[in-house]
Amino acid sequence: MRNKADLPTKDCAACGRPFSWRKKWARDWENVRYCSDACRSGAYARAKGG
Numbered sequence: 001m002r003n004k005a006d007l008p009t010k011d012c013a014a015c016g017r018p019f020s021w022r023k024k025w026a027r028d029w030e031n032v033r034y035c036s037d038a039c040r041s042g043a044y045a046r047a048k049g050g
Contacts, residue, residue: 014039 019035
């Protein structure tokens with residue numbers, strides 16, 4: 001078991017918040033750009049007013 005602090009992180013392309021590696025992204029971590037489906041679909045920007 002790894003400590004969450006030891007996992008790699010990235011900043012979300014939509015909201016700018018940092019997010020950590022998840023097992024479901026293991027094969028495609030290099031291409032992951034968004035922290036959630038809401039950010040990926042643009043719902044975060046619409047709700048924010050942008």
